[in-house]
Amino acid sequence: MRIIETRVNQAIEYTPEQEAYINPYYGCTAGCPFCYWLSFGGWENKIEVRQNIPQVLEETLRNGLKPDRLFIGSYCDPYMEGIEDVYGITRECLEIIRSHDLPLTVVSSIRNRLILRDVPLLKKMRGLRVVAELCRPDQIALLKKGVPSTNIEVANELSAAGIEVWATLAPYLPGITNPDMILRNLDGRIPLYMDPLDIQKGTIQEERMIRFIASDYPELAQCYESCMYDSRPAFEEMMAEYKENNRIKCFPIPQ
Ligand code: SF4
Numbered sequence: 001m002r003i004i005e006t007r008v009n010q011a012i013e014y015t016p017e018q019e020a021y022i023n024p025y026y027g028c029t030a031g032c033p034f035c036y037w038l039s040f041g042g043w044e045n046k047i048e049v050r051q052n053i054p055q056v057l058e059e060t061l062r063n064g065l066k067p068d069r070l071f072i073g074s075y076c077d078p079y080m081e082g083i084e085d086v087y088g089i090t091r092e093c094l095e096i097i098r099s100h101d102l103p104l105t106v107v108s109s110i111r112n113r114l115i116l117r118d119v120p121l122l123k124k125m126r127g128l129r130v131v132a133e134l135c136r137p138d139q140i141a142l143l144k145k146g147v148p149s150t151n152i153e154v155a156n157e158l159s160a161a162g163i164e165v166w167a168t169l170a171p172y173l174p175g176i177t178n179p180d181m182i183l184r185n186l187d188g189r190i191p192l193y194m195d196p197l198d199i200q201k202g203t204i205q206e207e208r209m210i211r212f213i214a215s216d217y218p219e220l221a222q223c224y225e226s227c228m229y230d231s232r233p234a235f236e237e238m239m240a241e242y243k244e245n246n247r248i249k250c251f252p253i254p255q
Contacts, residue, residue, distance in 0.1 A: 002046040011057035020067035024089035025076040033208035054092035073107035103127030159187040171197035174234040195251035196235035
């Protein structure tokens with residue numbers, strides 16, 4: 001993975017739904033085969049460190065642009081090991097967001113314990129939510145072996161510290177993700193938002209999913225020949241099983 005130090009002209013970007021977000025880094029080390037961002041050329045195999053994003057963010061907010069809520073992390077994980085612990089740009093951005101008293105949602109796959117470093121600061125932030133993305137292949141593999149996964153442990157520690165945490169299983173991988181096991185291990189205060197797998201033919205995600213299933217779950221190869229492209233029936237069947245469970249919810253997560 002190459003690390004490149006860059007500079008930006010703009011700190012805040014917007015989704016088509018007009019949600020405001022910042023990415024202190026460009027790129028991600030999690031390697032999810034279904035990742036949406038794989039479709040963007042040049043996104044993979046490198047991490048851009050946006051060294052001046054805290055200064056640009058400060059200037060933007062000082063000039064009066066105040067979104068109702070800011071998200072940190074979409075095409076990066078703001079707490080990547082070997083990156084945030086070295087550069088600390090997420091931490092700097094949090095301090096600025098805190099000083100402007102903006103409601104914040106932190107989106108992270110929390111595959112390491114780095115976010116816990118920031119708990120005292122996070123607890124001071126207005127309207128803070130942490131969205132913990134639990135559908136990460138390395139973490140699911142740990143759970144399957146009966147080993148507690150870091151992301152669930154960290155989500156639980158955040159919740160125990162009084163931070164509002166929402167978890168996601170996006171996408172739900174038929175035969176691989178086990179909501180029961182996750183609910184058993186996850187703090188009872190944390191809701192779990194689910195989304196079906198949606199892989200299109202001829203895409204890089206299709207190629208990666210085929211490779212992932214062949215190497216890690218060869219026993220599911222036949223199932224994934226069809227369910228990869230149309231996982232709705234398996235998803236709906238699973239949701240029906242949990243219809244009495246008010247912790248299991250469907251995407252989208254509320255803003
Ligand atoms: S954690 Fe998110 S951004 Fe990173 S590879 Fe996985 S899906 Fe993509």
